[in-house]
Amino acid sequence: MTRRLTPGKQAATGTAADGAAETASVPAARTAAPLPAAPPELDYNGRKHRRAMDDATLWDMARRIPMALGQTARLAWSVDRRMAITIVVCQLLSGIGTAVMLSAVARALPQLMVSDPREGLAQAWPALAAAVLAMATGAAMWILADWATRRLNPKIASAADLTLVDLHMRAELAAYDAEGFSDRSQAAEIGALRAVDLADDAKTLTNGLIQLASAATVLTSLHPLLLGVLLLSVVPRGLGGVIAARIDYRVHDRTISARNVRGMMRWWLTTADLADELRANTMRGYLHFWYRTMCDRVEGRELEAARPYLLITLFAASLGGLFTLGMWASLAGLVLAGAMSTAIAGTAVVASQTAGRALNSIIRYGTVMFHHGLYLSDYHEFIDEVRSMTTARGTTQAKPPQRIRLEGASYTYPSKDTAAVQPITLTLNRGEVVAFVGENGAGKSTLIRMLTGLTVPTDGKVLWDDTDLATACAESVWRHVGLVPQKNGHWPLAARENITLGQPCEPGDERIWDAADRVGMTTALRELPDQLDTLLARSVWGGHELSGGQWQRLACARAMYREPAVLVLDEPTSEMDARGEHQIFRELRAMAPDRITVVVTHRLDNVRMADRVIVLDQGTVREQGSFDELIATERSLLGELYALAQDR
Numbered sequence: 001m002t003r004r005l006t007p008g009k010q011a012a013t014g015t016a017a018d019g020a021a022e023t024a025s026v027p028a029a030r031t032a033a034p035l036p037a038a039p040p041e042l043d044y045n046g047r048k049h050r051r052a053m054d055d056a057t058l059w060d061m062a063r064r065i066p067m068a069l070g071q072t073a074r075l076a077w078s079v080d081r082r083m084a085i086t087i088v089v090c091q092l093l094s095g096i097g098t099a100v101m102l103s104a105v106a107r108a109l110p111q112l113m114v115s116d117p118r119e120g121l122a123q124a125w126p127a128l129a130a131a132v133l134a135m136a137t138g139a140a141m142w143i144l145a146d147w148a149t150r151r152l153n154p155k156i157a158s159a160a161d162l163t164l165v166d167l168h169m170r171a172e173l174a175a176y177d178a179e180g181f182s183d184r185s186q187a188a189e190i191g192a193l194r195a196v197d198l199a200d201d202a203k204t205l206t207n208g209l210i211q212l213a214s215a216a217t218v219l220t221s222l223h224p225l226l227l228g229v230l231l232l233s234v235v236p237r238g239l240g241g242v243i244a245a246r247i248d249y250r251v252h253d254r255t256i257s258a259r260n261v262r263g264m265m266r267w268w269l270t271t272a273d274l275a276d277e278l279r280a281n282t283m284r285g286y287l288h289f290w291y292r293t294m295c296d297r298v299e300g301r302e303l304e305a306a307r308p309y310l311l312i313t314l315f316a317a318s319l320g321g322l323f324t325l326g327m328w329a330s331l332a333g334l335v336l337a338g339a340m341s342t343a344i345a346g347t348a349v350v351a352s353q354t355a356g357r358a359l360n361s362i363i364r365y366g367t368v369m370f371h372h373g374l375y376l377s378d379y380h381e382f383i384d385e386v387r388s389m390t391t392a393r394g395t396t397q398a399k400p401p402q403r404i405r406l407e408g409a410s411y412t413y414p415s416k417d418t419a420a421v422q423p424i425t426l427t428l429n430r431g432e433v434v435a436f437v438g439e440n441g442a443g444k445s446t447l448i449r450m451l452t453g454l455t456v457p458t459d460g461k462v463l464w465d466d467t468d469l470a471t472a473c474a475e476s477v478w479r480h481v482g483l484v485p486q487k488n489g490h491w492p493l494a495a496r497e498n499i500t501l502g503q504p505c506e507p508g509d510e511r512i513w514d515a516a517d518r519v520g521m522t523t524a525l526r527e528l529p530d531q532l533d534t535l536l537a538r539s540v541w542g543g544h545e546l547s548g549g550q551w552q553r554l555a556c557a558r559a560m561y562r563e564p565a566v567l568v569l570d571e572p573t574s575e576m577d578a579r580g581e582h583q584i585f586r587e588l589r590a591m592a593p594d595r596i597t598v599v600v601t602h603r604l605d606n607v608r609m610a611d612r613v614i615v616l617d618q619g620t621v622r623e624q625g626s627f628d629e630l631i632a633t634e635r636s637l638l639g640e641l642y643a644l645a646q647d648r
């Protein structure tokens with residue numbers, strides 16, 4: 001099981017760590033003071049191919065290089081065919097350039113080795129000119145391929161990133177609840193980040209392969225034995241590179257959960273949103289300790305891998321060096337035995353130098369591509385997984401409903417055994433304001449998600465008139481919804497966009513000011529430096545910040561601006577002052593005739609304005625009726641909760 005941190009532990013240990021951090025300027029985790037318990041180990045177990053990785057042979061792993069090259073080629077082809085073709089053509093021409101150059105050198109050397117250098121030069125100059133021309137062509141092709149790669153790389157990176165972000169936004173909400181989702185998402189993100197260098201590394205690797213093939217062809221034509229010896233020097237270094245990459249990936253694999261949770265925590269520790277709470281409640285000490293522990297954990301695992309990494313690289317390099325020595329010895333032996341002329345041996349030296357350089361880049365970039373291949377497979381697996389979980393439910397276009405009906409609808413979260421909402425049968429009618437009431441965890445938000453088609457019931461049906469939401473096009477359903485969720489977005493956009501977000505552009509600002517007026521934000525927005533154009537993002541230069549209640553008013557304005565057929569507000573006024581709250585509920589009543597309005601609130605006085613109150617208890621409808629009826633009913637849950645609210 002993936003273990004999660006328990007907030008209780010943090011709170012309990014906060015004081016000790018605070019002391020440690022406050023009394024010394026050195027980081028808490030490195031003092032001798034008693035330290036709180038370390039955060040639990042997190043295990044990245046959401047991976048499907050982890051076992052496959054562990055069982056993979058070196059051959060399986062080496063196969064990933066062509067796979068990664070194939071994936072890169074497909075990506076490149078999909079973003080810019082012209083540049084992809086340019087790179088391939090340049091690579092081939094550069095390889096041909098090398099072969100021509102080596103053959104020309106092979107032709108020129110025996111001619112140069114005559115006793116009269118003038119005569120030698122006179123004979124060899126056409127071959128030498130061909131060699132120079134071939135080298136220049138190869139270099140020009142390399143530069144052209146480089147230019148094409150620079151154009152391709154950012155496009156590949158953006159395409160990979162866009163795909164990932166878009167799929168997240170289109171995934172069924174249940175996908176987020178799947179075990180290990182955020183770990184897999186993080187691994188895929190690393191894959192997408194690697195896409196920045198993909199084409200460049202693939203180009204260098206293929207160039208190395210083409211150069212090696214050219215050199216090997218020339219070497220074989222000189223003497224077949226030379227090719228065998230050359231290949232022997234390739235194998236150990238290649239294998240060493242693959243094993244070293246595997247070690248690296250294992251470290252990545254073992255630290256991914258710690259890095260993931262550390263990344264999340266980093267946001268919490270550095271965001272201005274939580275800066276007050278963190279300081280005033282003296283949380284810094286423990287949180288510093290926690291963060292330091294996670295850093296140490298990641299660092300420790302990376303350091304553990306350093307020794308085997310060094311050993312394997314040293315071993316492979318020594319073996320490769322020995323074989324290269326063997327090649328020089330074979331050349332010397334062939335010349336001494338009279339089986340090869342000194343001129344041919346000289347050409348072999350030039351060819352082997354070219355092959356050696358090509359080999360180095362193959363090993364270096366083969367390892368890099370192998371690495372990319374591992375991360376890319378994380379990326380592609382995640383993409384496939386989320387693609388199968390996007391909200392593609394059906395093609396029926398939902399219309400603004402006169403009636404929403406739940407027929408035995410229930411919902412069980414993927415990670416839970418018991419249903420958050422038990423089978424419920426219920427009808428909501430247009431023109432009605434319905435309030436959902438109940439204690440924490442009673443299932444109100446879960447029910448709202450089903451009513452609005454955000455989730456499909458795990459059992460039973462939700463019908464908008466005669467349309468079953470399970471088979472309706474989700475976007476067509478949401479077009480008629482206006483939702484103010486418990487946690488709403490403080491979008492780092494202009495004030496105007498914070499109201500119109502999700503709606504098509506319209507000329508003029510009248511409706512925007514109208515929505516602002518409904519929630520009592522006109523004055524506040526008019527006082528902003530650029531009114532509706534003011535950027536609402538404190539962290540950005542020139543940005544402006546709103547108060548908590550003002551953000552909530554803006555979220556209500558956003559939902560009202562949509563003039564939806566189904567208006568749903570989950571604790572819409574929890575941060576508002578009495579005036580704001582009064583205004584919102586008055587507006588809801590005024591807007592009610594044209595829509596189905598659902599309000600969730602713990603402030604029971606607000607419930608009076610509803611036509612019907614539905615009281616939920618442990619996922620079931622415990623009672624429903626008007627506020628006055630339910631309050632008057634003996635031993636009603638609403639009556640009990642209301643009495644508690646009054647008892648101060």
Ligand SMILES: Nc1ncnc2c1ncn2[C@@H]1O[C@H](COP(=O)(O)OP(=O)(O)OP(=O)(O)O)[C@@H](O)[C@H]1O
Nearest residue numbers: 177413415416420439440441442443444445446447
């Ligand atoms: N994403 C989730 N994964 C698993 N369980 C969840 C998830 N969201 C909610 N639950 C569980 O479902 C139950 C109902 O939660 P829900 O959020 O619907 O309650 P609620 O009535 O809206 O509570 P509150 O008044 O606190 O907002 C709770 O037991 C909660 O722990």
